[in-house]
Amino acid sequence: MVLGLLQGVSELFPVSSLGHSVILPRLLGWNIHQNDPYFLTFLVATHLATAIVLLGFFRRDWVRIVRGLGRSLREREIAPDDVDAKLGWLLVVGTIPAGILGLLLEHKLRHIFASPRSAAFFLILNGFLLYGAELLRRRAPQTSSDDDARIARQVGWRGAFLVGAAQAIALVPGFSRSGATMGGGLIVGLSHKDAARFAFLLATPIIGAAAVLKLPELFGHQGNGVRGQALVGALCSAVTAYLAVRFLMRFFETNRLTPFAVYCVLAGAGALLYLVLS
Amino acid sequence: MPRHPALTALAVVAGIALIVLAIVYWAEPAGSLPSWIPGHQAGSGHHHVKHGIASFLVGLACLVYAWFATGGKRSAHARS
Numbered sequence: 001m002v003l004g005l006l007q008g009v010s011e012l013f014p015v016s017s018l019g020h021s022v023i024l025p026r027l028l029g030w031n032i033h034q035n036d037p038y039f040l041t042f043l044v045a046t047h048l049a050t051a052i053v054l055l056g057f058f059r060r061d062w063v064r065i066v067r068g069l070g071r072s073l074r075e076r077e078i079a080p081d082d083v084d085a086k087l088g089w090l091l092v093v094g095t096i097p098a099g100i101l102g103l104l105l106e107h108k109l110r111h112i113f114a115s116p117r118s119a120a121f122f123l124i125l126n127g128f129l130l131y132g133a134e135l136l137r138r139r140a141p142q143t144s145s146d147d148d149a150r151i152a153r154q155v156g157w158r159g160a161f162l163v164g165a166a167q168a169i170a171l172v173p174g175f176s177r178s179g180a181t182m183g184g185g186l187i188v189g190l191s192h193k194d195a196a197r198f199a200f201l202l203a204t205p206i207i208g209a210a211a212v213l214k215l216p217e218l219f220g221h222q223g224n225g226v227r228g229q230a231l232v233g234a235l236c237s238a239v240t241a242y243l244a245v246r247f248l249m250r251f252f253e254t255n256r257l258t259p260f261a262v263y264c265v266l267a268g269a270g271a272l273l274y275l276v277l278s
Numbered sequence: 279m280p281r282h283p284a285l286t287a288l289a290v291v292a293g294i295a296l297i298v299l300a301i302v303y304w305a306e307p308a309g310s311l312p313s314w315i316p317g318h319q320a321g322s323g324h325h326h327v328k329h330g331i332a333s334f335l336v337g338l339a340c341l342v343y344a345w346f347a348t349g350g351k352r353s354a355h356a357r358s
Contacts, residue, residue, distance in 0.1 A: 073342075076349020096339055103328040213331075 003032075004233030007046040008053075008240030011207070012200070012248060014179030014260045015267075016126055022119040022173045023271045038226045044214040045230035046237035051208035053241040054200055061148070061201065065091065086152040087201075093157055094164025094181075094202050099209065101168035106210075109171040120272035122174025127264030129175070130257040133183030151194050159188035164202060174268070178203060182257060192252040200245060282347065289344040296337030303330030 003021065010017035021043070025032040032039055055062060068084025069092075078085045113122065155163070163184035170177030178199045185195030218230060302311065308322035317326040 073345070076346055078346070092339075096335055099335060100332045103332045213328075 001232055001236050003042065004046055004236030005240045007043070007233070008050060008237035008242075009244045011047070011050045011237075012054075012178055012203075012241055012244040014126075014130055014176045014182055014257060015264055016119075016123055016170065016174050016176040016179070018170065019119040019123045019126070019174035019176075019268075022114070023116045023123070023275075026116040027271060027274065038222070040214070041218050041222050041226050042230045042233055044211050044218050045234040047207050048211035048215070049234035049238040050241040051204055051211055053238050054204040054245065055208065057242065057245050058201060058204065062204075064148075065201075083146065083149045083152045087148050090152065090155055090157070090160040090198075091201055091205070094160040094167075095205050097161055097165035098167035098202075098206050101165065102171060102206065102210065105168065106171050110173075113172050113174070117272060117275050119173040120268045120275060122172055123264050123268030124174075124272070125268075126175045126179055127261045127266075127268060130179050130183060130261035130264065133186050134257050134261070137186040138189040147194055147197055151190060151198050154189045154194070155185070155198065156188070159184075163188065163198070167202065167206060176264075177206070179257070179260065179264075182252075186257070192256060193249070196248055196252040200249075286344050286347040289340040289347070293337045293340030293344060296333045296340065300330040300334035300337060303327070303333060 003025075006020055006024065007017055010020045021039075024030075064084045065088040068082055068086075069088040072078045072082065072085035072089065078089060113119070163181055166180040166184045167177045169175045169180050178196075181199035181202050182192075182195045185198050186192065190198060218227070299315070302315070303317070303326045306325075308317055308319040308324045308326055311318040311326075317329050
């Protein structure tokens with residue numbers, strides 16, 4: 001339950017869910033390793049729950065986006081005034097590099113950087129990355145009252161590709177996917193609110209696809225004896241993910257990434273100190 | 279979308295080739311893959327499913343690019 005609750009919050013907060021799921025069990029003295037098959041199965045269930053929550057939260061947006069994609073494919077062009085189609089293709093362009101890098105590098109990176117010490121170190125770097133994004137933030141004029149229109153206008157194809165590719169950094173435990181995408185969004189000129197919205201829309205297919213790809217492990221022999229815990233974890237994760245996305249969408253209307261940057265540096269430094277001294 | 283016939287033709291060829299490659303990854307174990315294809319491991323019975331998905335996605339992206347590059351009713355009307 002604790003891991004499920006934690007996963008739901010940390011997956012969407014820009015503080016690295018993978019980093020927390022590596023560091024926290026060690027700090028609490030739990031005998032869990034992030035590369036254990038049963039733990040990976042557990043993570044699949046919690047990721048699936050998070051993806052379903054995100055899909056549900058932005059369901060009206062996704063319906064419009066999918067219709068926009070279909071419309072542009074039929075017309076064989078993205079009309080300049082078709083915000084939904086443009087946003088949809090920006091999400092596709094952002095998802096492809098993240099998906100490919102994830103598919104090809106996930107296994108290797110997860111094994112290379114599996115230790116709690118490296119996760120704590122990268123959590124500190126994640127804090128600097130978030131703060132750096134705030135410093136490099138480009139303040140573009142906000143020319144439209146519609147969120148999606150602003151995103152579609154501000155994020156170009158290259159920007160969407162780079163922001164999407166930045167998600168791959170989250171394969172290293174300690175770095176945050178949502179932090180990388182929100183930071184990237186700020187750098188290409190989005191407001192905090194729009195950057196968070198774009199990050200959550202971008203996260204949905206990636207988190208969902210990663211979970212669906214590993215579903216056979218959950219329902220195969222690897223899931224034996226873990227499915228009950230995974231279900232409870234997934235339900236807990238769904239509840240906290242819903243609360244987290246609701247909170248963050250309001251939080252970023254008026255706030256910045258700085259508090260999360262400070263948290264990452266302090267939590268990472270504290271964990272690293274504890275792990276080194278113990 | 280600006281028209282670049284050579285780039286569009288290249289995208290079509292690359293798209294088809296990558297989708298064929300994806301099918302090869304899914305159908306053949308790593309040991310049976312030609313040695314010049316990334317992922318070849320002599321004697322391995324492992325299927326590179328993820329390589330196949332990555333190849334399929336890039337191939338699909340190339341074909342979608344070609345689809346848009348050769349279409350566009352409004353822009354075609356505007357040009358004529």
